[in-house]
Amino acid sequence: MIELAVASGKGGVGKSTITASILVELLKYGRNLIAVDADADAPNLHLIINVNRWIKEEKYYGSSLAEIDSLKCIRCGACMDICPFDAIYRRNNEYIINQIVCEGCLACKLVCPVEDAIIRRSVDAGVIKVGETKYGFPIISALLNPGRPNTGKLVTREREIAKELVKKDTIIIIDSAAGIGCQVVASLVGVDIVILVAEPTPTSFSDLKRIHRLTKHFMQPTCLIINKYDINMPVTNEILSYAKQNNMYLLGMIPYDEAIPKSIVLTKPVIEQYPDSKASKELKEIAREVNSILDNLNDWLSKYKPKKPEPYKPIIIKPK
């Protein structure tokens, strides 16, 4: 089993579009595939790669929230005073916790003088689903309820489900969320190869460098795809020289091509809908590169896996 993650830092640069086409093309090389959509806030990989039917669904419980048992509550108000989020209010001589504002820190439970008057309740935060795509390989996707954050816990569970479905020589491709937060860390950790997608804009380049700090932290070999490379050559050149300095492997550069937005409208991988378009030709080249990396993985890793970790340590401000 080999795990690949597609990430970008910045959103909307083409992660899912590129992932869908790589998946469909790798299938032609006879690869066993599993797709994981790790962007549960805005999941849409399943739309592009056409899920025939959902075969399994499990509930996902996020962080726990506090709830007051009004029969046990002695109305002392200690919980309302301590709540750092002002989530507890009083109505008709009853203390009530606003379930949307509550962060689940349980400070209220610590100060409550009555045993079990405040209970910890898991929140039904969404569902994780396993789908069968029209290409035959499975996809693990998730849908969050409004206001419930995507979490590392959710992504970790999606990856676990993927591993339960692994057959011989399976390639798992994880379509990460944007950003460099908890859920992205959980998408990257332990992954064999990371593919970073950037577009030639200063914002995308800035976010590329931020997420690259994470892959260097995890000592992961990192590939680069520049999407719409020809819309801004000066920044494309800057990204290329950054990639070269940092031993990133350039998988390919996709030209701006209207075939891509058209295929998104039709919810089809561009490679399938417009196989002769400029973008599809480059995507086929990219998939061929990925396939040959997988064929000669150890050689490739010896060249591109960072030898030394570069820890990305957040600055923690200590209390005085």
Place this chain on the structure above:
Amino acid sequence: MKIAFAVETGEDLNAIVSSRFGRAAKFIVVEIEDEKVVNIKAVENPGSKVASGAAIKAIQSLINEKVDIVVAGAFGPNALSALEGAHIKHVTISGKPIKEALKEVIEK
């Protein structure tokens, strides 16, 4: 000295070291004296159950167990900072049984 190994399944020295730290299912805490194993204990990792801040929860449980060194496949940015604060050393090894990883750690 106590060394904790992040694992997903297994309770003994044949358990495989996990590729992740904060969200690993449990830790096998191995106590050694004069390079010999004197005690083995499995500890559930509370980090595997929380939505966020997994590594911090995991490290609190290692502090409670008075662990000196922790072994896992990868440590995230928050994990590194907190381990430093807790004066727990970390060693990056994954995919090997604990008994092999233990040898490497002792040699280091």
